[in-house]
Each structure stands twice: as C-alpha cells, then as structure tokens.
Amino acid sequence: MSTQYTPVIGLEVHAELLTRTKMFCACPVVDTAITKPNTSICPVCSGMPGALPVINRQAVELGLRVALALNSNIAPFSLFARKNYYYPDLPKGYQISQYEYPLALGGALTVTTSSGAETIQLRRIHLEEDTGKLTHASDNQGKYSLVDLNRAGIALLEIVTEPVLHSLESVRAYSTGLRAILKYIKASSGDMEKGAMRFEANISMMKVNDLELGKRVEIKNLNSFRAMEKAIQYEIDRQTRILDQGGLVDQETVGWDDTNGRTISQRSKEEAHDYRYFPEPDLPPLIVEESWIDSIRLSLPELPLAKKMRFISTFELNDYHAALLCIDPDVADYFEQVVQCKAPVSPQQIANWITGDVFAYCNQRELSILEIPITPTVLSYIIDQVENGKISRANGRQVLIEAMSSGNRPEQLIQEHGYGILEDEAALTTMVNNLITQAASEAKAYRSGKVSLLEWFVGQAMQQTHGKADPNHLRELIRKTLDKQVTNNQ
Numbered sequence: 001m002s003t004q005y006t007p008v009i010g011l012e013v014h015a016e017l018l019t020r021t022k023m024f025c026a027c028p029v030v031d032t033a034i035t036k037p038n039t040s041i042c043p044v045c046s047g048m049p050g051a052l053p054v055i056n057r058q059a060v061e062l063g064l065r066v067a068l069a070l071n072s073n074i075a076p077f078s079l080f081a082r083k084n085y086y087y088p089d090l091p092k093g094y095q096i097s098q099y100e101y102p103l104a105l106g107g108a109l110t111v112t113t114s115s116g117a118e119t120i121q122l123r124r125i126h127l128e129e130d131t132g133k134l135t136h137a138s139d140n141q142g143k144y145s146l147v148d149l150n151r152a153g154i155a156l157l158e159i160v161t162e163p164v165l166h167s168l169e170s171v172r173a174y175s176t177g178l179r180a181i182l183k184y185i186k187a188s189s190g191d192m193e194k195g196a197m198r199f200e201a202n203i204s205m206m207k208v209n210d211l212e213l214g215k216r217v218e219i220k221n222l223n224s225f226r227a228m229e230k231a232i233q234y235e236i237d238r239q240t241r242i243l244d245q246g247g248l249v250d251q252e253t254v255g256w257d258d259t260n261g262r263t264i265s266q267r268s269k270e271e272a273h274d275y276r277y278f279p280e281p282d283l284p285p286l287i288v289e290e291s292w293i294d295s296i297r298l299s300l301p302e303l304p305l306a307k308k309m310r311f312i313s314t315f316e317l318n319d320y321h322a323a324l325l326c327i328d329p330d331v332a333d334y335f336e337q338v339v340q341c342k343a344p345v346s347p348q349q350i351a352n353w354i355t356g357d358v359f360a361y362c363n364q365r366e367l368s369i370l371e372i373p374i375t376p377t378v379l380s381y382i383i384d385q386v387e388n389g390k391i392s393r394a395n396g397r398q399v400l401i402e403a404m405s406s407g408n409r410p411e412q413l414i415q416e417h418g419y420g421i422l423e424d425e426a427a428l429t430t431m432v433n434n435l436i437t438q439a440a441s442e443a444k445a446y447r448s449g450k451v452s453l454l455e456w457f458v459g460q461a462m463q464q465t466h467g468k469a470d471p472n473h474l475r476e477l478i479r480k481t482l483d484k485q486v487t488n489n490q
C-alpha cells in the first residue's frame with residue numbers, strides 16, 4: 001500500500017436481536033435455515049393491506065441494553081419511519097426503520113490493538129426490521145426465484161460508527177469487541193453463519209496531512225469477518241492504485257464477490273436511492289422512561305473489558321490471554337470454573353491450555369466450548385498431571401484430545417495407554433527436576449557435601465508417586481540430576 005494515503009473506514013453492523021417474536025407482530029422468530037418457508041408469517045409481516053404493526057417491547061429493551069453497554073445517549077423520544085423501496089423480499093414496499101430520530105446517539109467502544117487502547121466513536125444505534133429471503137434457482141422450465149418471508153420483520157439493531165477506523169486491525173478489534181458485547185448481554189447470538197450479524201463498510205482514502213476525505217465507497221452485505229476484511233483490503237488497494245495513477249475514485253455502492261475476491265459496482269452516486277423516508281403513520285413515537293433505563297442499567301452483567309481487567313488483577317494473567325478468554329462469555333465462565341477446581345496449577349497455566357489445545361480442538365471441529373464433553377474438573381486434572389510432571393506434555397495433550405472427543409475419563413485413558421509416571425521416563429525426570437528446583441536450599445546443602453540429603457529427596461519423590469515408583473531407580477535419577485547441576489554450576 002502506498003504510504004501517501006490513510007484509509008478512513010466507517011462500519012455499520014446489523015445484529016439480529018434475540019427476541020421471541022418479530023419486531024412488529026407476534027410471529028415467532030424461527031431458525032430460517034431449518035424451518036419450512038413461509039410458516040412463521042402473518043398479515044403484518046407479509047404486508048397485507050390494513051394490517052397494523054405493534055412495537056415489540058423486548059426488542060426495545062435489548063436495543064437499550066446494547067446502547068447502555070456502549071455508553072450511548074438514549075433518546076427519550078424516537079420515531080419509526082418508512083424507508084420506501086421495492087424489492088421482491090420486501091412485501092410492504094417499504095422497510096420500517098428509525099431514521100431522523102434513532103433510539104440512541106453517540107457512544108464508544110474501547111478496543112486494544114498493537115498500538116494500544118483505541119476508542120472507536122459511535123454515531124447512532126437504531127431499530128429496524130429484516131427483509132425476507134430470496135432463493136434463485138433454475139430447472140428445465142428456466143430460471144426462477146423463491147421468496148421466504150420467515151425472516152421478514154425479525155428485529156434488527158443497527159450500530160453505526162463514525163468514520164474513525166484507519167486499519168484492518170482496528171476494524172477486526174472493533175467488530176470482535178462489539179460481537180463480544182452483544183453476546184455478553186444476550187442481545188444477539190452474533191452467529192454469522194446464520195446471518196445474525198452482518199456488516200456494511202464505507203471506505204475512502206485520505207491524503208496524509210490533508211483533512212479532506214476522498215470519495216466514499218460503500219460495500220454492502222458482508223456476512224463474515226473474513227469477507228469483511230478481504231473486501232476492505234481489496235477496496236483500500238483499488239482506491240490507492242487509482243489515486244496513485246492520478247485518477248479519481250467514484251462515489252458508489254459495491255457488493256463483495258467472494259468467489260472472485262473482488263468488489264463489483266452496484267450503483268453510482270447518480271443512481272443512489274431516494275428512499276423518501278416519512279414517519280410511520282401506524283406507530284406511535286417510542287417514549288423511553290428514565291426508570292426503565294435505570295432498571296436495565298442495573299441488570300447489565302460484567303462486560304468484556306471489565307472482566308478482562310479483573311482476570312488480569314485477580315489471576316495475574318497476561319493481557320493477551322485475558323483478552324482471548326473474554327471474547328466469549330461461555331469461555332470466560334469455563335475458565336473461572338477450572339480455576340475454582342483448586343488443582344495445584346496456576347490460572348496462567350489454565351489460560352494457556354484453554355487458549356491453546358482446547359481452542360485448537362474447538363476451532364477445527366467448529367464446536368463451542370459448551371459442546372465438548374469435558375468438565376472443568378477433568379481439564380483441571382489433566383493440566384495438573386502435565387504441569388506437575390506426572391505425565392509428559394505430549395502424552396497429556398493426547399489424553400486431552402481423546403477426552404474431548406470420547407468423553408472418557410482421563411485417569412482411565414492414562415492407564416490404558418500406560419502414560420503414568422512410572423512408565424514414563426520423561427515425566428519422571430520432569431518431576432525430579434521440579435522437586436530439586438523447589439527444594440533449592442536442600443539441593444545446595446547436598447552439593448556442599450551433606451550427601452545424606454539424597455534419602456530425603458528420594459522420600460519426597462516417593463510421596464509424589466504415591467509410593468509406586470521404584471526407589472532405587474528414583475535414587476539414581478535424583479543423584480544424576482543433582483550431580484549434573486553441580487557440573488553445570490561449575
């Protein structure tokens with residue numbers, strides 16, 4: 001990328017709210033991927049003339065929770081409007097959305113990037129409804145499209161940043177941080193596979209040391225973090241190339257073609273939609289009472305940043321691991337449960353195991369931490385076995401993987417494989433090394449000639465193996481280790 005230009009990026013996130021029913025009717029919210037098309041619809045969400053919408057209180061409450069979590073200013077009065085356009089997945093011919101008077105204004109999310117803490121300013125947060133879904137198909141009769149209105153009218157929350165993001169890293173940190181908050185307060189599943197979180201990005205390039213922004217390109221319908229990052233990078237490169245060659249970037253709306261890895265122009269500034277917004281005549285203004293806001297504020301859980309800071313101060317975790325554990329509230333809870341198991345292992349060791357082997361296993365199989373059949377007690381047992389030298393690290397990881405896939409008890413797996421310390425020379429050596437390190441003063445005394453202490457070391461080692469090891473073998477191992485350290489020290 002040319003160093004002459006800085007990207008200026010704004011993000012719009014559309015999050016499906018976790019309501020029981022749709023935004024303006026009593027139709028249940030269903031998983032549209034597995035539900036028979038057009039089975040959760042009614043006159044309101046299918047746009048029948050004369051049907052009257054009603055505001056969903058739960059949707060407003062979830063929107064308010066998000067606004068409070070993001071320190072946004074909640075408007076005591078907001079208004080729904082009609083955004084008029086025609087599309088086959090929009091049976092009413094308009095979408096109900098908040099326009100001039102949104103639910104909340106301002107707010108911010110502080111994220112961490114490699115250059116430190118960065119505060120991303122928000123512009124607004126508003127409520128709206130989703131559209132239906134079109135499926136394009138073809139058979140020997142020709143091409144045709146199918147409409148499913150199960151999604152039409154599902155409550156969406158749109159969260160819009162100011163154009164204050166300047167790198168892909170910041171975009172990534174903001175979107176994962178926002179997703180974490182949505183999940184913590186149970187406002188949205190944040191499940192991108194199911195389209196519960198979608199993005200739109202606007203990008204322009206600003207000449208360094210120049211305050212004037214370049215022409216803005218809007219990328220629509222980005223359905224995953226990966227697609228969003230690729231699309232933004234593509235636009236940054238494309239616009240930089242045009243500017244470097246002395247050209248001008250057209251203001252336009254583009255779509256992301258994931259298969260070919262490029263953006264495609266959808267419409268230029270001249271073709272921009274005029275949605276002819278006007279206030280929705282069938283809905284009253286939305287009035288939010290101060291007392292309602294207060295009670296919602298009190299009900300908010302500990303948020304990701306606060307949890308991360310607590311993990312760092314209470315458990316002495318490093319910033320990196322604390323942040324990784326706090327992205328998902330289920331993972332953070334799981335970590336705390338393992339810590340509470342009181343096995344003689346440190347929270348940092350537990351964090352290493354969860355963000356290392358456990359995450360790798362879950363990612364490979366696309367499982368959440370709640371879907372693996374391994375309780376906090378079992379994980380804490382395995383970590384103790386390895387970290388305290390009872391089995392080798394390689395064997396411990398093998399036991400963990402088998403326990404995660406079969407649900408079998410690790411004690412049984414260790415026995416079946418013969419991974420126990422008595423059969424495992426490497427593990428025995430680790431245990432002896434740890435023992436000598438921990439008993440530094442005895443080791444020193446031994447080396448200065450108090451050789452009778454050798455028997456004391458053997459006794460300690462026998463205790464750790466519950467008396468099952470061969471004392472003669474242990475004595476040799478300990479003597480060799482102590483002598484080797486003497487040689488090393490000289």
Ligand SMILES: [Zn+2]
Nearest residue numbers: 025027042045
């Ligand atoms: Zn309905």
